[in-house]
Amino acid sequence: MGYSLWYKTAGVMSQGSRFGDHLALPRIAELAFDHKREVFTVHRLDRETRGLMLLAHNRKMAAELSRLFQEGAIEKGYQAVVLGEAPLEGHIDRPLDGKAAVTHFTRLEYDAGRNTSLLEIRIEHGRLHQIRRHLEQIGHPVMGDPRYGKGNKNREGLLLVAHRLNFICPMRRQPVEWALPQPFVPLS
Numbered sequence: 001m002g003y004s005l006w007y008k009t010a011g012v013m014s015q016g017s018r019f020g021d022h023l024a025l026p027r028i029a030e031l032a033f034d035h036k037r038e039v040f041t042v043h044r045l046d047r048e049t050r051g052l053m054l055l056a057h058n059r060k061m062a063a064e065l066s067r068l069f070q071e072g073a074i075e076k077g078y079q080a081v082v083l084g085e086a087p088l089e090g091h092i093d094r095p096l097d098g099k100a101a102v103t104h105f106t107r108l109e110y111d112a113g114r115n116t117s118l119l120e121i122r123i124e125h126g127r128l129h130q131i132r133r134h135l136e137q138i139g140h141p142v143m144g145d146p147r148y149g150k151g152n153k154n155r156e157g158l159l160l161v162a163h164r165l166n167f168i169c170p171m172r173r174q175p176v177e178w179a180l181p182q183p184f185v186p187l188s
Contacts, residue, residue: 001037001057002056002057002058002060002061002170002171003042003054003055003056003057003061003065004029004054004055004057005052005053005054005165005178006025006028006029006052006053006054006055007050007051007052007053007180008025008045008049008050008051008052008053009050010047010048010049010050010157010158011023011047011048012024012025012028012047013025013047014041014043014044014045014047014053015041015044025041025053025055026039026040026041026055029055037057038057038058038059039055039056039057040055040056040057040058040059040061040062041055042054042055042056042062042065042066042069043065043066043069043074043076043126045162046129046132046158046160048144048145048146048157048158048160049158049160049161049162050160050161050162051078051161051162051163051180051183052162052163052164052165052178052180053162054074054165061170061171064170065170068167068170069126072124073167073168074165074166074167075122075164075165075166075167076122076123076126076162076164076165077120077121077122077162077163077164077165077166077179078120078121078122078123078131078160078161078162078163078164079108079118079119079120079121079160079161079163079183079184080118080119080121080131080135080142080143080159080160080161081116081117081118081119081142081143081159081184082116082117082119082135082140082141082142082143082152083115083116083140083141083143083149083151083152084115084116084117084139084140085110085112085115085117086105086107086110086117086119086140087107088106088107089104089105089106089107090104090105090138091103091104091105092105092134092135092137092138094134094137096127096128096130096133096134097127097128099125099127100124100125101123101124101125101127101130101134102123102124102125103121103122103123103124103130103131103134103135104121104122104123104124105119105120105121105122105135106119106120107119108120116143117140118184119135119140129147129148131160132145132147132148132160133148135148135149136148136149142158142159142160143156143158143159144156144157144158144159145158145160146158159184161180161183161184163179163180163183164177164178164179164180165177165178165179166178
């Protein structure tokens with residue numbers, strides 16, 4: 001097995017820190033495989049973000065998947081519930097930390113009673129907190145974001161999920177797509 005797909009819950013880290021790795025997805029995967037497989041992180045999600053993640057199980061696959069991510073050959077799809085009535089579609093092309101960053105979004109629905117919009121999101125580049133920062137910059141912060149935005153607090157936590165991954169499998173050389181069937185229940 002060259003890689004595996006995992007669902008990372010909110011609160012679990014994508015990789016360990018200098019304080020340890022007992023709450024990191026790679027450690028959880030190692031335990032699930034009874035330490036019989038190597039585990040390498042090839043991309044990250046914020047600790048508060050839940051969603052799909054790929055883990056590599058040998059150095060060669062880790063390098064190959066990392067290369068695909070760097071080249072933009074692995075498309076990640078996100079959904080988020082944001083504050084306010086977001087535009088029907090748009091893109092945000094604003095550098096973050098001095099580097100290029102582009103976020104594309106489409107509004108899937110608007111709940112007037114809650115004043116929230118459900119967005120489908122695709123990013124280019126993948127900068128630190130890119131989606132969260134970009135949406136806050138245009139006045140539609142992600143609901144439950146503890147760091148960015150005002151008036152966007154809720155009880156459910158950060159309402160951002162990495163719900164889709166698609167790419168050409170490096171082993172089979174065929175397209176693969178994984179998607180969560182219903183990342184968020186309808187808002188209304």
